[in-house]
Amino acid sequence: MPDPMTAEAISAIMPPLREAMREAAGLALPYFRLGTNTSARTWSKAGGSPVTEADVEVDTFLKIRLSQIVPEAAWLSEETADDPARLDSGLVWIVDPIDGTRAFLSGHPDWSIAVALLAAGEPVIGFVHAPAGGKDYEARKGLGATCNGTPIAVSRQAGLPGARVTGPKPMFDRLGRGVSAEGREADFIRIDRVPSLALRVARVAEGSIDVGLISSNARDWDLAAADLVLREAGGSVSDMAGRPTRYNRADPVHGELIAVPHGLRDPVIAGWNRGA
Known part of the structure; x- marks a missing residue:
């Protein structure tokens, strides 16, 4: 695919990306228990932050699937060892397989799977999938943002009082x-x-x-x-x-x-x- 990516190239990525995000959620959800602790095996990374087997499974799946969708893109993820080759790549996938792992662990619904594609250092695709909340936030550069397919916009709050x-x-x-x-x-x-x-x-x-x-x-x-x-x-x-x-x-x-x-x-x- 060209770099920088055309609007047509970006749009062509969206259907397989949506499918990959649904499948990734299907890997994570069996471990999630609303209101109680996860059934997933859990351990601590260096620094003490938690990680679960769900994080690792989703990360592994997305690395394979997203690399098939855009083979030339480099990779940066919370659960994968960093490869400095990404610094010289025009295209980079940036992935958090489970953002809000502590919420996932404790049964709080506010966790998500977050995927961005960068072109020349700027995000051109953003996808935040909240499986427990039933919401998909999507954006393509220059084409607006949606939640579950409906266009969204920031609030019109005019000042800090009452914000x-x-x-x-x-x-x-x-x-x-x-x-x-x-x-x-x-x-x-x-x-x-x-x-x-x-x-x-x-x-x-x-x-x-x-x-x-x-x-x-x-x-x-x-x-x-x-x-x-x-x-x-x-x-x-x-x-x-x-x-x-x-x-x-x-x-x-x-x-x-x-x-x-x-x-x-x-x-x-x-x-x-x-x-x-």
């Missing part, structure tokens, strides 16, 4: 201090933190959350797919200086980020800086 905000408590509190420093009440509507970062960003894209706060150490695979969904829905994932998120760097780790509609980016950054 629906989710994320880690220290970040939430800092943003609140920044609003209070202006002499206004930080009357946010606090939304419970969404365990899957991909879903947190996707919910900003669909307009059910206004501001998604993301703590340091998120990886490309947590963000790339949902970032494109949000971009196509009228928002962005950026750092605290307003710079867009960059992907497929040598170190795919990010600092503190925000996921917001375009109209809220500057007020959030200003509030964040005042709240330090």
Whole structure:
């Protein structure tokens, strides 16, 4: 396939990608138990983060299937050893086989399977599949974003007062201090933190959350797919200086980020800086 990819080439990928995502969900769901602990075998990776046999099965399946769909694409995944050859590749699959593993482990429905395809360093396909919630978020660069086939858009919230905000408590509190420093009440509507970062960003894209706060150490695979969904829905994932998120760097780790509609980016950054 050409690089950069044409709109026709991107569109041709979508049907087999949708099928692959459904099959991947079929591998994970038998291990998921709503409201109680998973039946999957579980162990800890270096650093203490959990992984289950479901993560590994989905990762293995998607590596095979997505490599068949776009054979020339390199690979970056949470559960696969990193191959630096991806840095020189024009096309890269970025995959989180189960985003929100702790939620999956405990029976919380907010976990997802997240897949992005990068061309020349930019996401051109984003797919966030939430099997337990029954939602598919899709985006193709320049063609908008959908949830279960219906177009979605960010909220029209005009300012921080009354905004629906989710994320880690220290970040939430800092943003609140920044609003209070202006002499206004930080009357946010606090939304419970969404365990899957991909879903947190996707919910900003669909307009059910206004501001998604993301703590340091998120990886490309947590963000790339949902970032494109949000971009196509009228928002962005950026750092605290307003710079867009960059992907497929040598170190795919990010600092503190925000996921917001375009109209809220500057007020959030200003509030964040005042709240330090």
